[in-house]
Amino acid sequence: MPQQLKHLMRLGTHGEKKYFKDFKEYYDAVIINASMIAHTVNSMSTFLGCELSKPFIIDPQTYAFQSYTHLLQQSKNKKDISDVKVKKSFCTLIENYGEMLKKIIFDEKRSIKSSDFKNDDNQNLKDFCKNVLKYQLETITSETQNNSEYSEYIEYEIENCKGNLSLTLVPAFLIAPYFYMTPNTYSDWIDINIDAINISKELNSKDIEIYAQIVIDKDILLDDSKIEELCDKYNSSSAEGFLIWLDKFDEKEVSEIYLEKFINFLKLLKCNGKPIYQVYGSYFSIVLTKNILSGVCHGMEYGENRDVYPVGGGIPVSKFYYPALHKRLLYRDALDLLLRNGYLEDLEVYNSNVCNCKNCQEIINTPIEDFSKYGDVNSTTFKRKSGNRESTVTMDYPTNDAKDLCLRHYLYNKITEYKYVESKSYSDCAEDLIQSYNKYYDYLGDNVDYLKTWHNIILKI
Numbered sequence: 419m420p421q422q423l424k425h426l427m428r429l430g431t432h433g434e435k436k437y438f439k440d441f442k443e444y445y446d447a448v449i450i451n452a453s454m455i456a457h458t459v460n461s462m463s464t465f466l467g468c469e470l471s472k473p474f475i476i477d478p479q480t481y482a483f484q485s486y487t488h489l490l491q492q493s494k495n496k497k498d499i500s501d502v503k504v505k506k507s508f509c510t511l512i513e514n515y516g517e518m519l520k521k522i523i524f525d526e527k528r529s530i531k532s533s534d535f536k537n538d539d540n541q542n543l544k545d546f547c548k549n550v551l552k553y554q555l556e557t558i559t560s561e562t563q564n565n566s567e568y569s570e571y572i573e574y575e576i577e578n579c580k581g582n583l584s585l586t587l588v589p590a591f592l593i594a595p596y597f598y599m600t601p602n603t604y605s606d607w608i609d610i611n612i613d614a615i616n617i618s619k620e621l622n623s624k625d626i627e628i629y630a631q632i633v634i635d636k637d638i639l640l641d642d643s644k645i646e647e648l649c650d651k652y653n654s655s656s657a658e659g660f661l662i663w664l665d666k667f668d669e670k671e672v673s674e675i676y677l678e679k680f681i682n683f684l685k686l687l688k689c690n691g692k693p694i695y696q697v698y699g700s701y702f703s704i705v706l707t708k709n710i711l712s713g714v715c716h717g718m719e720y721g722e723n724r725d726v727y728p729v730g731g732g733i734p735v736s737k738f739y740y741p742a743l744h745k746r747l748l749y750r751d752a753l754d755l756l757l758r759n760g761y762l763e764d765l766e767v768y769n770s771n772v773c774n775c776k777n778c779q780e781i782i783n784t785p786i787e788d789f790s791k792y793g794d795v796n797s798t799t800f801k802r803k804s805g806n807r808e809s810t811v812t813m814d815y816p817t818n819d820a821k822d823l824c825l826r827h828y829l830y831n832k833i834t835e836y837k838y839v840e841s842k843s844y845s846d847c848a849e850d851l852i853q854s855y856n857k858y859y860d861y862l863g864d865n866v867d868y869l870k871t872w873h874n875i876i877l878k879i
Contacts, residue, residue: 426449427717428697428721446473448470452553453505455476456507456511476557477631478593485529489508536610547614591628592618592626593631596611600634600635601644604644632660653690660687663697663724667680669701669703674875678878681879695713697715698721699722700723700744701872705872707836708839708843736748738752742857743858749792752792759861776830791820795820796814797813798812798813852869
């Protein structure tokens with residue numbers, strides 16, 4: 419890699435592009451899902467190749483094919499099962515990833531199994547690795563060079579990117595195909611994951627590193643024998659670095675034993691000194707970038723943890739990232755906390771006790787009035803039927819301005835967290851956490867217990 423990538427951000431929707439451009443001087447690289455590129459390859463080639471001119475990494479999302487239902491989009495007619503189809507973005511990936519996958523997903527309409535790769539000469543896995551690497555390496559490059567709609571603009575940008583064409587066109591590193599492992603499926607997939615890394619390394623003729631993405635159920639952390647075997651096999655592989663994704667692993671919610679086992683896992687994996695990135699991490703993981711993790715990735719507000727197969731969303735609500743808690747609070751809860759502590763009395767009190775980020779500096783002059791900008795809503799009223807009964811329901815949704823302000827506030831505070839950790843010791847970070855715990859426990863109770871847990875674990879490092 420041309421440089422250390424400590425602060426990574428994951429692009430989730432096209433609406434987030436403006437934030438990646440506005441904040442591009444503050445983070446080191448962008449991770450983007452292959453399915454998102456597949457869905458709008460022309461605009462993504464312009465965005466990644468020219469508008470950002472930042473290192474980027476393409477997540478090939480090969481784990482997704484382990485769950486056929488995860489690939490499906492809802493039928494237009496919910497009662498007509500025959501109308502259910504594979505999502506368009508994944509259809510494009512399947513076409514690019516090879517005949518084996520097309521046969522399994524399109525014709526047999528099922529999830530892939532480990533046995534699909536267990537043939538005598540490993541040819542299925544070799545073909546799959548070849549296609550997955552090719553997609554990461556060539557999709558943006560070929561689209562940037564051949565897209566007539568953007569060609570003139572792209573050529574101009576390329577000529578003015580200071581000659582660093584590798585930065586503009588080539589991912590920072592390639593990710594070998596990878597598959598999700600649970601305690602029950604670990605033995606089915608571990609060797610296939612290792613073979614995929616080694617085959618990818620052999621197939622790679624470019625001067626670009628091959629990384630392994632390790633995606634596991636968090637309960638595997640509790641099995642010392644599996645973790646020791648896993649780390650031994652990955653360390654013995656051809657992987658030149660690792661990306662870590664733990665399913666259902668919210669660092670603010672899991673117990674102390676999980677966090678301790680997580681650190682032990684990272685230390686075992688780091689025995690060869692290869693870079694390790696946490697692809698969905700909170701402030702706790704950022705603290706570990708002092709000497710364990712090489713970098714941490716987060717998304718726009720929500721991306722500090724993610725289930726491998728997420729279930730739906732919910733009604734959007736405004737959330738305010740509270741810096742001292744390293745956590746997003748519902749706007750109404752944040753407002754209540756600030757009012758009870760008198761933090762909205764004047765600007766100096768607000769700046770010194772709550773936040774002094776660039777966003778807050780720009781919008782808050784009279785805190786008792788201006789803080790409400792983070793919680794502005796539009797109300798919608800509609801009729802709801804339940805059996806023979808009909809009721810009127812009113813729901814509040816954040817305004818676009820409120821969502822924008824909350825997001826920018828969050829991003830400025832993430833920047834501050836990375837800088838703070840870089841300049842402080844483990845003991846400084848731990849002391850800061852316990853002070854916040856002591857300060858806010860009377861108001862928030864067990865909702866801030868994670869601060870004490872983080873403090874205790876960080877002091878042991």
